[in-house]
Amino acid sequence: MSELLERWGFAALGAALVLVAALVNRFAPGKRSRIRRALVLYVLFVLAAGAAQVFAHLRAPAMSTWSEYTGLVAGVLAAFTCIELICLLVFDLFLPSVGIVLVKLTSDVVVGLAYVVAVFGVLKAEGVSASSVVTTSAVVSGVLALSLQTTLGNILGGVALQLDGTIHVGDWVQLADGSQGKVVTIRWRHTVVETRNWDTIIVPNANLLAQNVVILGKRSGKPVQHRMWVYFNVDFRFAPSHVIDLVRAALATAPIAGVASDPPPSVICYDFAKDGRDSFAYYAVRYWLTDLARDDPTSSLVRERIYAALKRANLPLAIPAKAVFVSQDDTSHRQEKHQRELDSRVQALGAIELFSHLSEEEQRILAVSATLAPFAPHEVITRQGATAHWLYVLLKGTAVVRVATEDGEDRQVAILEAPSFFGEMALMTGQPREATVIAECDVECLRVDRVDLSGIIKKRPEIAQGISEVLAKRRVELAAVREGLDSDAKSKRLVSERSRIFHAIRDFFALE
Numbered sequence: 001m002s003e004l005l006e007r008w009g010f011a012a013l014g015a016a017l018v019l020v021a022a023l024v025n026r027f028a029p030g031k032r033s034r035i036r037r038a039l040v041l042y043v044l045f046v047l048a049a050g051a052a053q054v055f056a057h058l059r060a061p062a063m064s065t066w067s068e069y070t071g072l073v074a075g076v077l078a079a080f081t082c083i084e085l086i087c088l089l090v091f092d093l094f095l096p097s098v099g100i101v102l103v104k105l106t107s108d109v110v111v112g113l114a115y116v117v118a119v120f121g122v123l124k125a126e127g128v129s130a131s132s133v134v135t136t137s138a139v140v141s142g143v144l145a146l147s148l149q150t151t152l153g154n155i156l157g158g159v160a161l162q163l164d165g166t167i168h169v170g171d172w173v174q175l176a177d178g179s180q181g182k183v184v185t186i187r188w189r190h191t192v193v194e195t196r197n198w199d200t201i202i203v204p205n206a207n208l209l210a211q212n213v214v215i216l217g218k219r220s221g222k223p224v225q226h227r228m229w230v231y232f233n234v235d236f237r238f239a240p241s242h243v244i245d246l247v248r249a250a251l252a253t254a255p256i257a258g259v260a261s262d263p264p265p266s267v268i269c270y271d272f273a274k275d276g277r278d279s280f281a282y283y284a285v286r287y288w289l290t291d292l293a294r295d296d297p298t299s300s301l302v303r304e305r306i307y308a309a310l311k312r313a314n315l316p317l318a319i320p321a322k323a324v325f326v327s328q329d330d331t332s333h334r335q336e337k338h339q340r341e342l343d344s345r346v347q348a349l350g351a352i353e354l355f356s357h358l359s360e361e362e363q364r365i366l367a368v369s370a371t372l373a374p375f376a377p378h379e380v381i382t383r384q385g386a387t388a389h390w391l392y393v394l395l396k397g398t399a400v401v402r403v404a405t406e407d408g409e410d411r412q413v414a415i416l417e418a419p420s421f422f423g424e425m426a427l428m429t430g431q432p433r434e435a436t437v438i439a440e441c442d443v444e445c446l447r448v449d450r451v452d453l454s455g456i457i458k459k460r461p462e463i464a465q466g467i468s469e470v471l472a473k474r475r476v477e478l479a480a481v482r483e484g485l486d487s488d489a490k491s492k493r494l495v496s497e498r499s500r501i502f503h504a505i506r507d508f509f510a511l512e
């Protein structure tokens with residue numbers, strides 16, 4: 001033992017322990033528990049070495065055997081402490097610092113093997129026969145294997161999982177009981193899975209291998225994305241092809257956070273009501289979820305799009321045929337309701353600068369023919385370069401006007417707050433849309449058709465003058481963003497634009 005003590009030395013080992021502890025504390029504070037293990041081993045080593053010294057000084061013959069045993073144990077403990085310190089330096093400090101992070105199981109296997117080698121090394125150094133140790137350890141291993149069958153099964157499962165690399169930390173899995181979660185650690189005995197409900201599932205490794213486990217959204221060579229279904233129903237009055245087209249178009253207008261662009265979302269009519277129970281068809285949007293942690297919030301964004309698209313097209317979401325609504329619905333009640341809606345539309349039209357030149361009668365004509373168009377947050381309402389069919393009166397919410405410049409930049413030029421209007425430039429001049437307008441939140445618009453507006457302008461061509469004034473102001477603002485005009489250049493441009501736009505309107509609507 002004294003030889004061993006000389007070789008290792010309390011002080012050298014203690015100093016190494018302090019040094020590694022300081023490094024771990026500074027660079028890998030998460031690994032402090034391993035320092036504790038090394039410290040415990042070191043303390044046990046000191047105690048065993050002390051006991052060996054005490055036994056050696058008691059001169060009774062039995063005491064020398066005890067001294068040998070405890071000396072042997074001290075030697076083994078010193079070797080274990082060294083192994084722990086070296087592994088800390090290599091696996092927790094050096095390898096992570098050069099960007100290599102190995103799973104815990106790897107370092108555990110290395111430490112385990114090093115322990116075995118160390119035991120044999122110390123025994124050999126102390127002159128103990130290796131064959132007797134092997135025989136004894138084989139018997140002990142047999143007894144342990146029998147009594148720890150399940151635990152060993154789990155441990156071997158853990159090793160197999162690590163070696164064949166089927167499940168990795170970070171994978172989303174669905175277990176045999178249907179619960180889903182993200183793998184956060186694969187330990188010796190079990191794998192830790194965190195669910196979206198903020199729960200943690202401890203899955204014994206043997207179970208992971210024995211049962212069917214689905215790795216969600218994983219396909220070799222492809223990005224991680226998982227198919228989701230969002231259901232909705234529309235009644236039989238509307239053709240499935242029409243419903244499918246309009247929901248598909250609404251989903252394609254602008255990307256939705258968490259929805260993959262490839263493959264794009266698809267819309268299907270997957271069944272008709274069964275046994276004539278309901279009078280509607282069943283539809284589903286199938287999309288690929290890219291952030292598997294946010295399944296419900298992403299489906300909710302998709303539902304917002306579906307709802308707004310159906311509402312815009314005046315397609316109601318179906319209600320069960322057996323639902324009974326009790327409300328006063330006679331002719332006068334319906335007329336009253338219609339009148340109220342019309343009044344509020346007239347008020348909205350009159351409140352915006354563009355239509356302030358129209359008489360109340362003209363505003364009422366537009367209000368009757370206009371259609372209500374809601375949009376979900378982030379939906380594109382008009383796209384730069386598209387052909388215009390409508391202009392929009394913003395009744396509720398906020399919309400952002402963005403322009404793609406020639407150098408490929410996409411810049412915000414204005415934020416429109418209700419009550420406001422947009423989409424008038426292309427509609428009045430027949431040119432392509434000048435900018436892209438995107439709903440910032442839930443937005444409600446009135447869509448004014450070009451044909452209806454032209455009817456009014458043709459009757460009273462002088463309206464075109466006022467309208468061209470408003471149009472010129474906006475166009476100059478756009479030009480200022482695109483070309484960086486100063487205020488002097490802006491006022492000059494305003495004069496020329498006013499006359500140019502007036503002539504464009506006059507030509508487009510074939511005014512006298």
Ligand code: CMP
Nearest residue numbers: 414422423424425426433434435477478
């Ligand atoms: P239009 O070109 O038909 O389609 C895009 C619309 O964005 C455009 O009509 C305007 O209504 C609106 N728009 C463009 N520039 C501005 C601006 N500077 N301020 C407010 N709205 C704008």
